[in-house]
Amino acid sequence: MGFDLKLVCLDLDGVIYRGDVLIKGADLFVKILRKKGIEYVFVSNSTLFSRLYYTKKLNRLGIHTTRDQVITAAYATYKYIEAEVKDREFTVFLLGENGLKRELSKLKCRFISPNSTERSDYVVVALDRKITYPKLCKATWDIMDGSRFIAVNNDALWPVENGFMPGVGVFVSALKTATNREPYVVGKPNTFMLEIATNRFKVNRNNVLMVGDKLDSDILMGKRAGVKTALVLTGVTSQEDINKISEELKPDIIAKDLMELAEILGLYP
Ligand SMILES: [Mg+2]
Known part of the structure; x- marks a missing residue:
């Protein structure tokens, strides 16, 4: 595939690892990028952990990563609110x-408790494994009262090692139903995270490849941002799904895994 590749944006779950297990060839793929002097960055809708956590996890799995190479939806939410x-x-x-919480704490941010009568400036919805009815009440009242409604992502499911758990989208739907308001969704498929990546590495979108499952x-997200896209079949999309892809979602490249992608891109062997 003949294009001048300068930056590869990689999703994590289903592309680099599944839970705590490295997907075969992912480490070699990144080594090849390093050897060829191609920049890479990880772009994840995740919000549970810090960027440092993912940096450490990737290094532990044999993938050389610095914190600047990790962009999570939590970090993007911080950048989005910071700009406002x-x-x-x-x-x-x-x-x-x-x-x-850690990302937002870098700003002059005060967190409002569920039983406070003070209306917050922002209601930010992410994955909350300790969600309660009082929390849903507070979020509903604040949004109805004029708080900015922000969702880190709108994923229906959250992939875990042995299957799926309900994702952020479940809470977003509940609050949309209650308030009849639409949130601003920071994570994928919004192009915001990709813009952070291309700005950081100062590359033109013609030189960027987004790889995901x-x-x-x-x-x-890649299509909306006008970058090249590659689908790998190591995650949620199966061989059978490929035949049913709509024109809008058709990736430029479909590869069985990252090693096949390296071959298609002419980077390997
Ligand atoms: Mg994924």
Whole structure:
């Protein structure tokens, strides 16, 4: 495939690893990129953990990574809100966990508790494994009262080692139903994370490849951003699914795994 590749954006789950297990060839693929001097960055809809956590996990799996090469939806949410508030003080009612809390704490942010009567400036919805009815009430009331409604992603399911768990989209749907409002969704398929990546590495979109396992998030984001897209079949999309792909979601490349992708790209052997 003859294009001048300068930056590869890679999804994590289903592309690099499954749970805690490295997908075969992912480490070699990244080694090849390093050897060829091609930049790479990981782009994940995840919000549970910090970027440092993913940096350590990737290095432990044999994939050389610095923190600047990890862009999570939690980090992107921080960047998005930062651009809005600048250095003003603001309040957040958060449905979410520590990864996101730590990112937002870098700003002049005060977190509102579920039983507070104070209306938050932002209601931020992420994966919250300790969600309760009082939290849903607070989020509903604040959104109805005019809080900015932000969702880190809208994924229906959250992939885990042995299958799936309900994802952030489940909470988003509940709040949409209650409030009749639409959130701003930061994560994939929004192009925001890809823009962070291309700005950081100062590359033109013609030189970027987005690699993912999910059509309606990874591939759709890449298409919306106008970059080249590659689907790998090591995650949620199966061989049978390929025959049913709509024109809108058709990736430029379909590869069995990252090693086959390296061959298609002419990077290997
Ligand atoms: Mg994935």
